[in-house]
Amino acid sequence: TGVFTGEYAVNPINGEKIPIWVSDYVLMSYGTGVVMAVPAHDERDFEFAGKFDLPIRRVIKPEKNEDPDELVEAYTEEGYMLNSGKYDGMKSEKFKKKIVEVMEEEGFGNFATNYKLRDWLISRQRYWGAPIPIIYCDDCGEVPVPEEDLPVKLPMDVDFKPTGESPLKEHPDFKYTKCPKCGKDAVRECDTMDTFVDSSWYFLRYLNPQDDKKPFDKDLANRWLPVDKYVGGAEHAVMHLMYARFFTMALNDIGMIDFEEPFKSLRHQGIILGPDGKKMSKSKGNVINPDDYIDEYGADVLRVYLMFAYDYETGGAWDDDTLKATDRFLNRVWRLVTEEEWAKNIFEEDIQEYEITDKTEEWNDELERKLHKTIKDVTEDAEDFKFNTAISKIMELNNKIYKYIQRLPRKNHDKELLKTVIEKLIQLFAPFAPHMCEELWQRIGNEYSIFQSEWPEYEEDKLVAExxxxxxxxxxxxxxxxxxxxxxxxxxxxxxxxxxxxxxxxxxxxxxxxxxxxxxxxxxxxxx
Structure with missing residues (x-):
C-alpha cells in the first residue's frame, strides 16, 4: 500500500524534486525509517513504482557499451552508470564511494556504518530461567534486589497451569514481597531471563564452581581461557556463539577478563540421518534408537561406528551394514590379545630369541614403519577432527599385524616388536573404544589406566621407506x-x-x- 503525502524532497546532487510517499513496506526499525527508493534497482521499489505508476529511471546497466532494453524487473547487480550526468560509464561500485565523497565536500552527507543489531529482549514468561532481580514499589518505582539478597531463587511448589503467563505470577509467596528501600508492600518481577543469559558465560564458572563469593576467578580465567575448541551445530553460529561473544567482550570492557573472544576456534558437527537419507522424525518412522544398538553391540562399537562411518562435519545416513563391519573390526582387535595363541604367548611368556631371516628383517622394517606412520597420521587426524580417517589408519595397522603373523613362520616372529606394536595400537584406539581398550591394556600386564599412559610418539627417521x-x-x-x-x-x-x-x-x-x-x-x- 502507499499514499502520496503531497510533499517533495530535493535531491541535493541534481536539484530534482522527489515525491514523498508513505508505505507499509518501509520499516521504521531499518535505518532512520526513511528510505530513498530506487525502483529500477530494488525489487520492492520496482513493484511499488509499477503499482502506483511512478517513474522508473534506470541508472545502472550490465555492460559499459550496450544500449539496455526496457526493464521488466529490477536490475540488482553491479554494472556501469547511465542517466547520471558526468558519472555515466563509471563502475557502479566506484560511483557509490565517489558520490559520498562529493557529499562530504559539499557538506551535506558523509560515510556511515549501519548496524543490524538490535536490543536484546531477555525477559521470558516461563518458570525455567534466572529470575530478574527487580522489585516494583508504588512509591519507589523499580528497585533492584539488594546484593545481599541475591540470588533470587525459584520456588519449587509452582502450579504449571496453561494460562499463557508465567506460573510465578500465580505463586503469591514469590510474587508479593517488601520494598528493599521503604519496606512497604511491593511486587516482584515474575518474568525470568532468557537461558542464553546463563549459557553465554558458563565456561568462566567451570574454572572454580565452588567459589561462593564471585562468579569466576579473573586469574584463573586469564590463565585457562579462551576455550580452545567450540563444538556445536551450525545454528549456534548465530545464536549461542553471538551471545557468548557479547558477554565476553562486555566483561573485557569492564576489566573483569583480559581477552575479548571466548573461543579460539569453532567446529560444526554433521547430522546423522535416518536409513532413508532423511532427517530422523517419529512421523517418518526413521528414528534410530542408540540404546537398541548398545544393548546388542556395546557402547564402544556404536562410538567407533559414529566416528568411522561419517565425516565429522558432514554426517550422513545411518547404515546397519557399516555398523556390523565396525563390530567385526573391534572383535579382530580383541582377538589380538585374548584369543590368538601366538599373541597370548607374547604377553604371557618371556620374550625368547627368534631366528632372523632376510624375510624377517624385511617384515620387521615394514611393520615398524607402518607403526610410526600410523602414530603420526592418527595424532594429526584426531587433532583435526578427522576421526574417520584416523580409525581407518588403525584398521590398516591391525591388518599389517595379522599379515606379519600369517606371512612369517612363528619361529621367525620378533615378539618384542609385536608386543610393542600391539600395545601402541591399543593406546591409539583407546580414545575411540575406551572400554575395550582399558580392559586390553590391563590384560597385557599394564596398570590402570590406559588414559594415564603417555600418548605414543613417532620417530621421523622411521617414516622413510626404502x-x-x-x-x-x-x-x-x-x-x-x-x-x-x-x-x-x-x-x-x-x-x-x-x-x-x-x-x-x-x-x-x-x-x-x-x-x-x-x-x-x-x-x-x-x-x-
Whole structure:
C-alpha cells in the first residue's frame, strides 16, 4: 500500500524534486525509517513504482557499451552508470564511494556504518530461567534486589497451569514481597531471563564452581581461557556463539577478563540421518534408537561406528551394514590379545630369541614403519577432527599385524616388536573404544589406566621407506602383495613379483602375454 503525502524532497546532487510517499513496506526499525527508493534497482521499489505508476529511471546497466532494453524487473547487480550526468560509464561500485565523497565536500552527507543489531529482549514468561532481580514499589518505582539478597531463587511448589503467563505470577509467596528501600508492600518481577543469559558465560564458572563469593576467578580465567575448541551445530553460529561473544567482550570492557573472544576456534558437527537419507522424525518412522544398538553391540562399537562411518562435519545416513563391519573390526582387535595363541604367548611368556631371516628383517622394517606412520597420521587426524580417517589408519595397522603373523613362520616372529606394536595400537584406539581398550591394556600386564599412559610418539627417521608394498595381480585379481625398492624399474618389479610363490601358483604352465606396471601401486600379469 502507499499514499502520496503531497510533499517533495530535493535531491541535493541534481536539484530534482522527489515525491514523498508513505508505505507499509518501509520499516521504521531499518535505518532512520526513511528510505530513498530506487525502483529500477530494488525489487520492492520496482513493484511499488509499477503499482502506483511512478517513474522508473534506470541508472545502472550490465555492460559499459550496450544500449539496455526496457526493464521488466529490477536490475540488482553491479554494472556501469547511465542517466547520471558526468558519472555515466563509471563502475557502479566506484560511483557509490565517489558520490559520498562529493557529499562530504559539499557538506551535506558523509560515510556511515549501519548496524543490524538490535536490543536484546531477555525477559521470558516461563518458570525455567534466572529470575530478574527487580522489585516494583508504588512509591519507589523499580528497585533492584539488594546484593545481599541475591540470588533470587525459584520456588519449587509452582502450579504449571496453561494460562499463557508465567506460573510465578500465580505463586503469591514469590510474587508479593517488601520494598528493599521503604519496606512497604511491593511486587516482584515474575518474568525470568532468557537461558542464553546463563549459557553465554558458563565456561568462566567451570574454572572454580565452588567459589561462593564471585562468579569466576579473573586469574584463573586469564590463565585457562579462551576455550580452545567450540563444538556445536551450525545454528549456534548465530545464536549461542553471538551471545557468548557479547558477554565476553562486555566483561573485557569492564576489566573483569583480559581477552575479548571466548573461543579460539569453532567446529560444526554433521547430522546423522535416518536409513532413508532423511532427517530422523517419529512421523517418518526413521528414528534410530542408540540404546537398541548398545544393548546388542556395546557402547564402544556404536562410538567407533559414529566416528568411522561419517565425516565429522558432514554426517550422513545411518547404515546397519557399516555398523556390523565396525563390530567385526573391534572383535579382530580383541582377538589380538585374548584369543590368538601366538599373541597370548607374547604377553604371557618371556620374550625368547627368534631366528632372523632376510624375510624377517624385511617384515620387521615394514611393520615398524607402518607403526610410526600410523602414530603420526592418527595424532594429526584426531587433532583435526578427522576421526574417520584416523580409525581407518588403525584398521590398516591391525591388518599389517595379522599379515606379519600369517606371512612369517612363528619361529621367525620378533615378539618384542609385536608386543610393542600391539600395545601402541591399543593406546591409539583407546580414545575411540575406551572400554575395550582399558580392559586390553590391563590384560597385557599394564596398570590402570590406559588414559594415564603417555600418548605414543613417532620417530621421523622411521617414516622413510626404502621399499614400497605393491599389489601383484593375475588377470586383474590381487594374488599377493610384494615389497619392491622405491626406485625399482619395471624389469626389477617384474623379477621380484615372479619370485612370489603365490604369483607362481597362478602363472606356472601359462603364457604371460602382457605385463602392466603402475609404479608404487600394482603389477598385473595377463596370462593365458
Amino acid at each position: 621399499t614400497v608394498t605393491i599389489a601383484a595381480q593375475i588377470n586383474g585379481k590381487v594374488r599377493d602383495e610384494i615389497e619392491v625398492p622405491v626406485d625399482a624399474d619395471e624389469e626389477k618389479i617384474k623379477e621380484l613379483a615372479l619370485k612370489s610363490e603365490r604369483v607362481q601358483k597362478y602363472t606356472e604352465g601359462k603364457d604371460i602375454v602382457k605385463t602392466i606396471v603402475v609404479p608404487k601401486r600394482i603389477i598385473n600379469f595377463v596370462v593365458k
